[in-house]
Amino acid sequence: MTVRVRFAPSPTGRLHLGNARVAVFNWLFARRHGGAFILRIEDTDRERHRESAEDGIRADLAWLGLDPDEGPAEGGEFGPYRQSERSGIYVRALADLIEAGSAFPCFCDPGESTTDRRYNGRCREMDPREREGRIGRGEAHAVRFASPERGTVVVRDSSLAAGEARFPAADIDDFVLRRARGGFTYNFVCAVDDARMDITHVIRGAGHLSNTPKQALMLGALAAEPPSYAHLPTLLAPDGGKLSKRSGATPVSELEAGGFPADAVVNYLSLLGWSHPDQREFLGRRELIDSISLKRVGRSEVRTDPKKMLWLSRRHIAAMPLDELARILEGWYDRRGLPEGSDWKAGVDALRPRFTTYACATRTLGTLYGRRTEPAGSGAAEAESEERRVAATTETVVEAVNRALRSETDWSPERLRPALLAAGKSVGARGPGLFHPIRRRLTGREVGPDVIKLLLALGRKEVLKRLAPPPVAGPSAARTVSGRAERPG
Template identity: 35%
Template sequence: MRLLRAVCTAVPRGTRTCSGGTHNEVRLRFAPSPTGFLHLGGLRTALYNYLFAKKHGGSFILRLEDTDRSRLVPGAAEGIEDMLEWAGIPPDESPRRGGPFGPYEQSKRLNLYHEATQTLLESGAAYHCFCTPQRLELLKKEALRNRETPRYDNRCRHLSSAQIQEKLSKNVPFVVRFQLVEGAHSFKDLLFGCIHHDVASIEGDPVILKGDGFPTYHLANVVDDHKMAVSHVLRGEEWLVSTSKHLLLFRALGWQPPSYAHLPLLLNKDGSKLSKRQGDIFIQHYAKSGYLPETLLDIISNCGSGFLGNQMGRTLPELIEQYDLERVGTHSALIDLNYLPEYNRIHLSKRIDNLDSRAELVTKLQTLLQDKYKDMTFNKDYIEKTLILRKGHLCMLTDLLSPDYSYLWVRPSIHLKDLHSLSSEAAEIGSLVVGILQKSQNDTNVETLNKDLKVHLQQLKATKYSVSMKILRRILSGLEAGPSVAEMMVALGPQESIARIHNALSS
């Protein structure tokens, strides 16, 4: 379909009147179909709607467009709202929360679509179509054979009233189609500017009410946006070509349309489309993997536009403050998920810095540790100290459950004979370090401890300083590599470090 830029005037915004009353409020909706679970692209659309609503003191609505009954996925409707709440952008009105314009599931609003359909039929803007699926398939094949775009030929538009009544009296199956009006129709998109799309010259009349009594997207979203007093529609760029059709429906029903902005697509870093077949694009995947909600909000907003430059580490209040729809460009946003761990490292550090969120992390980590090490108990003060010391090194909270950090929770089994292969002075090295730790007690810090270790261990004649570090690392952690010895000792504390050295030297 071809879209042309045109010179046009924006639809004036003012007081909107709907069945619920008169409203000046900014109201935006996120309206996914529960034919799948929430993924990164959907989260980005939801976020931009949420930010616009909160920036202007308005309401953010979740509406589930579940009229395609054949494609519904069990649990998807609940899952979408769960993930919005998890992400920290909960709707003000939704199927779960309710609201003044409910119900918020289209399958429970059929009477509204039937009323609108009847209005369109009575005005002549819509008509009954009795064409069989077989005929429609033949039209499609003929068009493809002629290398044309398949379209309905509007045959039933020309049936007389008598012909229609005869077919209805015989219960001939039908759908209802909307009659597209020919001629130039321009509208102003808040991002793409003025658009001209003569939809009637390109498409056949679209179905607005299916044979099963359920509406198509075209009718349902128009009716609901009006009935729910939606002031602005921010949706994906793929719906840009349908907007002229929707504006014709608004006009035929005598309703004022909302303002439209079509967001550029979120694509993989190579420019390919995000696919639901990619298991790692679903929000549940990231939540279960331990990523923080603010991490996802940060990366999906940072890879696009609408904010003040590219700044890793923005929180939701900062996103609301910086958000400006006029800054959103029309180029697709490329997301590189390889940077996701780095984003999470930044936001995990922010949480560790905050006393309240740090306490939540401590409780969560304590639970994870107790699940992993069934017969052990873990002190919260020690866990908190560990988080503070490892801040900036951790990408995920669950990193602390990895083998590289097991030394923090479990004493390694190291014997003196295992250390003799590195140096015959292993026992002397251990004794020297015990003396250092006993003198320093709880005043130990990484910088001071590093200096003390170098002063004493570099005096050994038979063992290089680097070898001494290998021996101490083995004693403290059982690892060949990892954090510095001083960092390990500070993390473990003087008493536990001394206990591990004594265990190794006496075994």
């Protein structure tokens, strides 16, 4: 059996975490079993349909790396793949159900037929001659499915330990397949499409659980083998409330714009209701494909966790090959203003432990390559004696390092580290007392990347420029040189 799964969004907007998770599970499962991942557009609700939404959905799938094997653009032998283009298929399927006695016309007023919890069955037992006469007179009518009145509907469910779910037939109404005004219902077209497209597994959210027995009944009536179902647990907002646009249901396009790596988002979405056999959470795409199993899908509701998404994003960025990360960040950072002689790749390598997203990387790289914050003592007068002491210490160390590096022509780690240590020794500075002042002058911050990596990233010319004594603020300003105050002559 060839595994065939489908992702069937409605084109009402861009993907959000909820339906993107469904797409991820279906894609991973298809790739795990060498099957087909099918994109089916459920666009029968024309009131909510947005023309641009399908393009947005495809763009989101492409960014996530979830490539369909069949779909509106890809084609395939089971098309068309838009429900709005399959009306002829639905008309024939409905006629087959009526002819087989599995569906019947219903002339009841919609308001009247829904006053009771269960449809009263009035039109189900209507005399065939009366039914034909009313249809012949053009009387408006819906079409309902003739659900069994007793027994149990058994559905294969791959996400359950028992392997099946059971639903009392008495709880299933004679549900509508086609409305009196002419539109087909979701459950009907969904079941017909699953049958005609040979779908083997339906993986979707737990909100569809009540639809499952109805669709299974229709598939049986259509003489089609019902697929195996799996229902992903309900997603909640971080605070445990309902997922919404304002709380947790972040659009995928916003994650892309925010600089999250696609692999990190796929990793995160896979953990919302599923766990790895070894309980590991940082997983690459290949690892996810090799380990995905519907048997490990949980049943409990799951809270979205923005902190975990950021953690995974940081891990994925840190694990990227340096060449790949540097290339990606070229699209995020305007490198036209990089200092002459600087090493872009070395800068990315030096700062990458601090990157949580590509957007964060842009800001962090800006602290290195952009305008730096001047250390205390280089501009406005300080009121605090501690700040003056720090400034004086910084200048003492920096001047010694500046002299040492100006005479150094071999800009390599093997030469730079001994030169720094020797300069520090000459002024009695070592460890943080040596490296903090250097980093402070180069980046405006005492804490940050390894100083040697900073020197390589900025390049000799820019380093010497930044280590030079700070500019004088005005004719009355004093500057510190070798630990003593001098006034310009």
